[in-house]
Structure formats: structure tokens, C-alpha cells
Amino acid sequence: MSEEAHRGHCLCGAVRFEVSGTMPEASACHCSxxxxxxGHYEAGVDVGRDQLTISGEEAVRWYRSSPEVRRGFCATCGSPLFFDRDGADWIGINLGAFDTPTGTRxxxxxxVGDKGDYYEIADGLPQYRTVPGAD
Structure with a gap:
């Protein structure tokens, strides 16, 4: 791993991971x-697959949430951890699973066109109805 490494794990510790290099900027996804x-909205980062090392990968279960997307979670404690798109050279990681500090924002x-009606987004960051460039 590189000199800069960011570690995290699921709630029970069965799945641990490490991301090498600088953390990219994060996004918050409000899709249903x-x-x-x-249980709310997802905050995560997309990193290159070559930057990620997973320990306890045998405890990761994948759920295909759409024809081209799957989500990885710990089979022991149920913690949501990863987001993966077929053919992509990146993998998304839920920020809540990282040990702090992450060095990202x-x-x-x-x-946001799909966000829940029980909260407001008031942090002043750019908001996209779907994804950047599609609005």
C-alpha cells in the first residue's frame, strides 16, 4: 500500500479494507x-479498484440492485460497504465505514429528485436531479 492509506471496516470487523492514496471528493446519493x-442517504467515495484491498472478502455478500449495479455488505452484521457497477474501473465505498480522519469532504x-421528504439539503453544495451532466 502507498504511504497514505485509509482504513475502515464493517460493524463487527469481519470485513476490513484499506484504500491507498489520496481520497477523492465524496458525494451524497439521495436515490431511493x-x-x-x-436508512437515510448514502455518502461515499469512488476509488480505483487497484487502490482497494479487502480483508475478510469471504464475508462480503453482493446484492444486485439493478441490472448493472450491485451493493456489497457484510454477511455477518449487515453493514453496507460497497457500490459496484459492471465494467467500471472504480468501486464506491460508504464513508461511514471508514476510520477517521478520511481527509475528504x-x-x-x-x-436529489428522488430524495426523502423528511429532510432538507441546506449545506450549499451543488445539487443534481440525477447525476452531473444529465440535468
């Missing part, structure tokens, strides 16, 4: 699938 998966909100 992320809300159902996390939210940069945008996506799929």
Missing part, C-alpha cells in the same frame, strides 16, 4: 435505493 440500503448531492 441508497436511502433503503442505508462532500462535494455534491446526486439524485
Amino acid at each position: 435505493i441508497c436511502r433503503r440500503t442505508t 462532500l462535494a455534491q448531492h446526486i439524485f
Whole structure:
């Protein structure tokens, strides 16, 4: 791993991971699938697959939430951890699973057209009805 490494794990510790290199900016996804998966909205970062090392990968279970997307969670404690798109060279990681400090900040909100009606987004960050460039 590189000199700069960011570590995290699921609630029970069966799955641990390490991301090498600088953390990218994060985004908050408000789509109905992320809300159902996390219980609110999902805050995460997309990192290159070559930056990620997973320990306890045998405890990761994948759920295909759409034809091209799957979500990885710990089979023991149920912690949502990963977001993965077929053919992509990146993998998304839920920020709540990282040990702090992460060195990143939210940069945008996506799929706000699908957000829950029980909260407001008031942090002043850019908001996209779907994803940047599609609005």
C-alpha cells in the first residue's frame, strides 16, 4: 500500500479494507435505493479498484440492485460497504465505514429528485436531479 492509506471496516470487523492514496471528493446519493440500503442517504467515495484491498472478502455478500449495479455488505452484521457497477474501473465505498480522519469532504448531492421528504439539503453544495451532466 502507498504511504497514505485509509482504513475502515464493517460493524463487527469481519470485513476490513484499506484504500491507498489520496481520497477523492465524496458525494451524497439521495436515490431511493441508497436511502433503503442505508436508512437515510448514502455518502461515499469512488476509488480505483487497484487502490482497494479487502480483508475478510469471504464475508462480503453482493446484492444486485439493478441490472448493472450491485451493493456489497457484510454477511455477518449487515453493514453496507460497497457500490459496484459492471465494467467500471472504480468501486464506491460508504464513508461511514471508514476510520477517521478520511481527509475528504462532500462535494455534491446526486439524485436529489428522488430524495426523502423528511429532510432538507441546506449545506450549499451543488445539487443534481440525477447525476452531473444529465440535468
